Amino acid sequence: MQVQFRIERFNPDQDTKPWFGEYTVDVEPTDRVLDALNLIKWRQDGTLTFRRSCAHGVCGSDAMRINGRNRLACKELVRDYGSKITIEPMLGFRVIKDLVVDMEDFFASYRTLQPYLVNDEPPGVGRERLQTPEEREIFDDTTKCIMCGACTTACPITWTNEDFLGPAAIVNAHRFIYDSRDHGANERLDVLNSKSGVWRCRTIFNCTEACPRGIEVTRAIEQIKRTLLTGE
Amino acid sequence: MVSSYRGYRAPQGMLSWALHRLTGLGVLLFLFLHIIDIFLVGYGPELFDDLLFIYHHPAFVVGQIALIASVYYHAANGIRIILVDFWSNGYKYERQLFYGAMTVFFIAFIPTATIMIMALLDEL
Ligand code: HEM
Ligand code: SF4
Ligand code: FES
Numbered sequence: 001m002q003v004q005f006r007i008e009r010f011n012p013d014q015d016t017k018p019w020f021g022e023y024t025v026d027v028e029p030t031d032r033v034l035d036a037l038n039l040i041k042w043r044q045d046g047t048l049t050f051r052r053s054c055a056h057g058v059c060g061s062d063a064m065r066i067n068g069r070n071r072l073a074c075k076e077l078v079r080d081y082g083s084k085i086t087i088e089p090m091l092g093f094r095v096i097k098d099l100v101v102d103m104e105d106f107f108a109s110y111r112t113l114q115p116y117l118v119n120d121e122p123p124g125v126g127r128e129r130l131q132t133p134e135e136r137e138i139f140d141d142t143t144k145c146i147m148c149g150a151c152t153t154a155c156p157i158t159w160t161n162e163d164f165l166g167p168a169a170i171v172n173a174h175r176f177i178y179d180s181r182d183h184g185a186n187e188r189l190d191v192l193n194s195k196s197g198v199w200r201c202r203t204i205f206n207c208t209e210a211c212p213r214g215i216e217v218t219r220a221i222e223q224i225k226r227t228l229l230t231g232e
Numbered sequence: 233m234v235s236s237y238r239g240y241r242a243p244q245g246m247l248s249w250a251l252h253r254l255t256g257l258g259v260l261l262f263l264f265l266h267i268i269d270i271f272l273v274g275y276g277p278e279l280f281d282d283l284l285f286i287y288h289h290p291a292f293v294v295g296q297i298a299l300i301a302s303v304y305y306h307a308a309n310g311i312r313i314i315l316v317d318f319w320s321n322g323y324k325y326e327r328q329l330f331y332g333a334m335t336v337f338f339i340a341f342i343p344t345a346t347i348m349i350m351a352l353l354d355e356l
Contacts, residue, residue, distance in 0.1 A: 065240070067241065068239055068240055068241030069240065069241050069243075088239075091240060154240065156240075156246060156249070156250075202249055203245075203249070203313055203316050203317065203326075204245050204246050204249040205243065205245030205246075205326055206240070206243060206245060206246050208323075209243045209245065216323060218316075218323050218326075219323040222316065222317060222320075222322075222323060223320070225317065226317075226318070226320070
């Protein structure tokens with residue numbers, strides 16, 4: 001099938017403001033949006049710039065706005081969009097070139113929440129830290145994050161508030177706060193209780209809608225809010 | 233982070249939030265107006281009565297209907313937000329709760345608006 005692509009282009013060395021390039025490609029309905037972007041780059045305009053790596057929804061490189069909503073280009077089938085597809089970079093970050101955005105602040109927010117196991121005690125029997133399936137289940141959902149940024153840049157609060165840590169950082173804090181093997185919960189909760197933490201969330205649910213891993217992002221944020229209120 | 237808002241195709245949750253903020257700020261504006269007019273009573277009942285015509289002006293009555301709509305929406309959706317915040321399963325029913333809030337809104341607003349519009353037509 002023939003699909004018309006409108007892609008937001010911006011090269012800071014040449015352009016003063018972003019513009020839309022139009023490309024028509026011949027693709028199979030079951031091709032993914034990423035396949036079409038590759039065809040455009042390889043056959044029509046080699047300067048088109050975007051990130052991709054695994055092409056199978058696990059590395060988190062190719063989050064972008066597809067018809068106005070954050071999606072992974074490698075997970076979306078062309079047939080679900082029809083013959084006209086608009087591609088724009090994620091909102092709220094500086095555009096480095098075309099669809100590539102500067103995610104330094106995104107990872108800086110992530111790092112403030114110690115997204116790793118905090119536990120100075122030696123592990124128990126057999127050099128392992130044991131955990132029941134029930135204890136593991138509590139944070140199962142948030143272990144699935146691939147740090148693509150789709151949730152954070154779908155959130156209207158992040159578009160205007162530079163300090164808000166954003167859904168992705170909170171999801172990865174949730175991953176460890178509720179882990180029975182971890183001892184760093186209080187430090188993380190202190191950061192999340194600050195002005196730039198979970199209270200910026202207005203339960204808009206754009207993050208949950210955007211997450212390509214199907215993580216219940218708003219649920220995780222709300223759970224942390226309740227923990228901060230009740231101590232549980 | 234550089235804010236570069238150009239467009240996000242709003243899901244229903246984003247619309248409900250935008251309306252909540254809009255109606256919240258709208259009601260706040262009316263509240264300020266009301267504080268000013270009550271303050272004017274201090275300068276004597278005559279002045280207050282003289283200014284009452286503003287409140288009977290059709291444009292203001294239309295504004296009052298919008299005010300009622302805002303209060304009803306903000307209250308109904310406010311309950312939805314409280315449920316999402318405090319009920320641990322609330323997140324699952326966020327969308328249904330929104331449709332519920334809209335139903336409550338219309339059940340309350342239609343009769344109120346009918347009464348207000350009838351009164352307005354009577355005065356004209
Ligand atoms: C009548 C006077 C009221 C005014 C002036 C008012 C104003 C506001 C404003 C400006 C916000 C901030 C919205 C935001 O930051 O997104 C807000 C939020 C809120 N209001 Fe009201 N409100 C009023 C009444 C109510 C009522 C009657 C309820 C519920 C029954 C309510 C429930 C809420 C809730 C739950 C929020 C938090 C929403 C959020 O976090 O996005 N409000 N209100
Ligand atoms: S929570 Fe989902 S949308 Fe957010 S960064 Fe992780 S995988 Fe991406
Ligand atoms: S290219 Fe790895 S997630 Fe899409």
